[in-house]
Amino acid sequence: MTAAAPILSVERLSVEFLTDRGWATVVDDVSFDVARGETLGLVGESGSGKTVTSLAIMQLVPMPPGRFSGGRILFEGTDLVELPEKGLQRVRGNEIAMVFQESMTSLNPAFTIGDQIAEAVRVHRGIGRRPALDRAVEVLDLVGIPSPRERVHAYPHEFSGGMRQRAAIAMALACEPKLLIADEPTTALDVTVQAQVLTLLRELQQRFGMAMLFITHNLGVVADICDRVAVMYAGQIVEVAGVDALFQAPGHPYTEGLLQAMPQLGRRGEPLAVVPGVPPMPWAMPAGCRFHPRCAYAEPACTAGPPKLDTTRPGQASRCARSASITLRGSD
Amino acid sequence: MPRFILQRLLALIPLLLIVSLLVFSLVLLIPGDPAYLLAGEDATPEEVAAIRTEMGLDEPVLVRYGKWLIAVVQGDLGTSLFSDQPVLDVILERLPVTLSLAVAAILIALTISIPAGIVSGTRAGTRIDRAVTVGSSIGLALPNFWLGLMLVLVLAIWNPWFPATGYTPLSESLADWWRHILLPAFTLGLSASAILTRQLRGAMIEVMQLDYVRTARAKGLPHRRVVAKHALKNAAIPMVTILGLQVNGLLGGTVIVEQIFGMPGIGQLAVASVFTRDLPMIQGVVIMAVFVAVLVNLVVDISYGYFNPKVRPR
Numbered sequence: 001m002t003a004a005a006p007i008l009s010v011e012r013l014s015v016e017f018l019t020d021r022g023w024a025t026v027v028d029d030v031s032f033d034v035a036r037g038e039t040l041g042l043v044g045e046s047g048s049g050k051t052v053t054s055l056a057i058m059q060l061v062p063m064p065p066g067r068f069s070g071g072r073i074l075f076e077g078t079d080l081v082e083l084p085e086k087g088l089q090r091v092r093g094n095e096i097a098m099v100f101q102e103s104m105t106s107l108n109p110a111f112t113i114g115d116q117i118a119e120a121v122r123v124h125r126g127i128g129r130r131p132a133l134d135r136a137v138e139v140l141d142l143v144g145i146p147s148p149r150e151r152v153h154a155y156p157h158e159f160s161g162g163m164r165q166r167a168a169i170a171m172a173l174a175c176e177p178k179l180l181i182a183d184e185p186t187t188a189l190d191v192t193v194q195a196q197v198l199t200l201l202r203e204l205q206q207r208f209g210m211a212m213l214f215i216t217h218n219l220g221v222v223a224d225i226c227d228r229v230a231v232m233y234a235g236q237i238v239e240v241a242g243v244d245a246l247f248q249a250p251g252h253p254y255t256e257g258l259l260q261a262m263p264q265l266g267r268r269g270e271p272l273a274v275v276p277g278v279p280p281m282p283w284a285m286p287a288g289c290r291f292h293p294r295c296a297y298a299e300p301a302c303t304a305g306p307p308k309l310d311t312t313r314p315g316q317a318s319r320c321a322r323s324a325s326i327t328l329r330g331s332d
Numbered sequence: 333m334p335r336f337i338l339q340r341l342l343a344l345i346p347l348l349l350i351v352s353l354l355v356f357s358l359v360l361l362i363p364g365d366p367a368y369l370l371a372g373e374d375a376t377p378e379e380v381a382a383i384r385t386e387m388g389l390d391e392p393v394l395v396r397y398g399k400w401l402i403a404v405v406q407g408d409l410g411t412s413l414f415s416d417q418p419v420l421d422v423i424l425e426r427l428p429v430t431l432s433l434a435v436a437a438i439l440i441a442l443t444i445s446i447p448a449g450i451v452s453g454t455r456a457g458t459r460i461d462r463a464v465t466v467g468s469s470i471g472l473a474l475p476n477f478w479l480g481l482m483l484v485l486v487l488a489i490w491n492p493w494f495p496a497t498g499y500t501p502l503s504e505s506l507a508d509w510w511r512h513i514l515l516p517a518f519t520l521g522l523s524a525s526a527i528l529t530r531q532l533r534g535a536m537i538e539v540m541q542l543d544y545v546r547t548a549r550a551k552g553l554p555h556r557r558v559v560a561k562h563a564l565k566n567a568a569i570p571m572v573t574i575l576g577l578q579v580n581g582l583l584g585g586t587v588i589v590e591q592i593f594g595m596p597g598i599g600q601l602a603v604a605s606v607f608t609r610d611l612p613m614i615q616g617v618v619i620m621a622v623f624v625a626v627l628v629n630l631v632v633d634i635s636y637g638y639f640n641p642k643v644r645p646r
Contacts, residue, residue: 060546107544109566109641110640110641123554157642171547171551
């Protein structure tokens with residue numbers, strides 16, 4: 001999948017935030033590629049740095065309190081970190097679009113759905129109000145909003161949660177971006193609506209041949225929609241693998257923990273497995289491997305120095321000093 | 333929408349009734365007997381009694397209130413005790429002066445506060461934001477009688493660029509109207525502009541951090557458009573509320589400003605009527621002031637629907 005030139009290449013990205021205790025690195029030396037037409041899942045707990053990573057790609061990290069402390073973000077060969085604001089405005093919403101978690105708050109309550117979709121089209125395509133609104137109707141229809149010609153004049157509060165998220169997806173797709181970043185787009189939705197929205201995203205992705213960076217904490221969703229997965233822990237990528245490999249033979253103890261913690265049907269009555277402990281705070285990172293205080297396989301060597309993200313098998317890399325000597329359980 | 337406005341207008345009736353009761357009871361509360369006043373110092377008790385009967389002052393209070401209210405509803409606010417002119421005529425003659433002063437003051441307040449609030453709200457913590465904050469503190473602290481006198485002194489007497497007093501109707505000459513209205517309107521509008529600037533600054537800071545502003549930026553909109561469209565329309569909601577309150581305060585402020593600048597408006601009329609104990613005139617002025625305040629609040633309520641579609645009636 002990763003052959004050819006990737007559409008997005010994040011190289012050694014680091015982002016810091018100013019906290020009460022000084023500068024804290026919340027995204028630390030993160031590298032990954034997204035190939036054309038591919039869906040890469042970015043998985044991790046809250047605070048693992050996955051949302052900041054996605055905002056960094058869009059160059060939307062609030063500064064202050066954030067700042068870049070290194071790395072490049074190559075989109076079709078252009079470094080977005082170096083690109084001036086004008087150039088970024090041409091990329092945002094046009095080449096790379098984003099769908100956010102909370103459709104209630106991410107749509108502006110003061111303007112109609114149609115207006116909010118059409119304005120992106122007008123800015124990027126330079127077309128008039130009417131044709132832009134027609135385009136809005138078209139994409140609303142595409143994402144399965146019934147009677148889009150009337151609904152285009154509705155306000156966000158007149159839509160249900162699932163409809164709003166569909167409208168947000170329509171807004172992102174209006175200019176046919178090459179890369180869609182979806183930041184937990186189904187987390188705030190009911191389970192049935194979740195499945196509908198995932199199906200929709202998968203269909204649209206195949207139809208337009210978009211690449212997708214799918215951010216989630218839900219491994220079930222990952223199995224459903226992703227080709228490859230990058231697992232983040234405490235600001236670092238701890239494992240990258242194809243989705244099947246990740247589920248069958250995880251390469252990092254943290255991934256194993258996440259897989260074991262997934263609730264599964266047919267296991268009623270058994271207590272759910274949990275990863276013991278809590279993730280470290282960015283200003284108090286453990287020495288050596290950041291996961292070692294919570295790791296069942298930890299040994300004294302794990303505190304020695306930070307492990308590197310090493311290839312363990314073709315297409316799979318793990319940031320674990322012991323990855324060669326331990327066998328981890330996949331999901332069954 | 334028309335139905336909503338009609339509903340709101342109907343809801344005003346009980347309010348106006350209560351106000352009318354309060355206004356009417358002014359007559360009862362003010363010490364001194366108007367009949368004595370009218371009859372003059374040397375009047376005999378018989379003459380006073382005759383005047384009292386003529387004015388209906390010997391009837392029961394409720395009857396007097398009923399008669400008065402019926403007349404008021406028909407547009408008859410009585411006759412000035414001082415000039416013998418119908419109260420309504422005098423008020424309508426002076427109303428344009430006060431209204432143009434108030435409207436000009438609001439326009440000046442908005443012209444200052446909208447750019448200042450946007451600039452400082454989107455650049456919170458910078459030097460320009462601090463300058464705006466200091467400026468609005470000064471604007472708030474200056475009492476308008478002092479500011480008015482200073483403006484007259486500096487811009488009308490030392491440098492005779494503006495007339496110190498007087499008023500030219502808009503219908504006669506736009507330029508002269510503007511020259512006469514600018515200083516008083518600035519005097520009246522400055523503190524409102526300071527309050528509105530602070531309100532808008534705070535609202536902008538809050539709104540700029542919201543998700544939909546991030547969405548707007550993620551769509552690739554230019555910064556100006558994100559601020560002027562997506563942020564401003566939402567940040568304007570609390571500003572409109574404050575504007576409604578400010579307008580009511582501003583109408584009170586016209587009393588002082590019209591005195592300072594010698595403008596023949598309602599404020600000046602109110603002061604003169606109090607000094608001459610011209611009760612019907614005072615009642616008329618109060619009713620008119622309440623009416624304007626109530627209308628302003630109605631306009632504010634209606635404009636919420638524009639800024640916030642959630643409260644729009646269906």
